[in-house]
Amino acid sequence: MSDITGHEQFRQVMSIFIHKGYRESTVKNDIALLSLNTPLQINKFVSPINLPSQDQPISGKLRVSGWGRLSSFQGIPDTLQKVEVDMVPDELCYLLVPAVQFTPRNSTLCSGMSGNKTSCNGDSGGPAVSIDGGYVAGIVSFRSSRICGQKNRPSVSTRVSHYVNWILQQQAMMA
DSSP, X not given: OOOXXXXXXXXXXXXXXXXXXXXXXXXXXXOEEEEESSOOOOSSSOXXXXXOOTTOOOOSEEEEEESXXXXXXXXOOSSOXXXXXXXXXXXXXXXXXXXXXXXXTTSEXXXXXXXXXXOOXXXXXXXXXXXXXXXXXXXXXEESSSSTTOTTOOEEEEEGGGGHXXXXXXXXXXX
């Protein structure tokens, strides 16, 4: 990040709460929460986002943002990037991405199958926000292809609505 605007906020991570069922080999339960040393200051540049309701259905477009590569063959950008992507129906996701079959049903979502718009290396952990609903629908997890933006190869995110109860339990333990 070389473009400093003066609106950045820097914090130290004090604790990391990783889902106890997380399995790196299968990307099962790929979710964690961070506890910061001091709260962020809410302003017009930094704001919280709503959680979905537990197991809320998701449809429409997502806005994915991150500091990842612009393509498999380009470097890391100097500014935060964002892209709007279409959701991929769950059944098609299960067919196209064999790794999703090893995760709990309805715990992942796929997006960005058409054109060259998708997440890329370095975007993992970033948000996939429901444009229509204004809530964090997913957390970028992995791509189904080594090449970013490959047609018919969606990106996979952890479906936040599947983990709302876990998130609320972790927040209560942090308080």
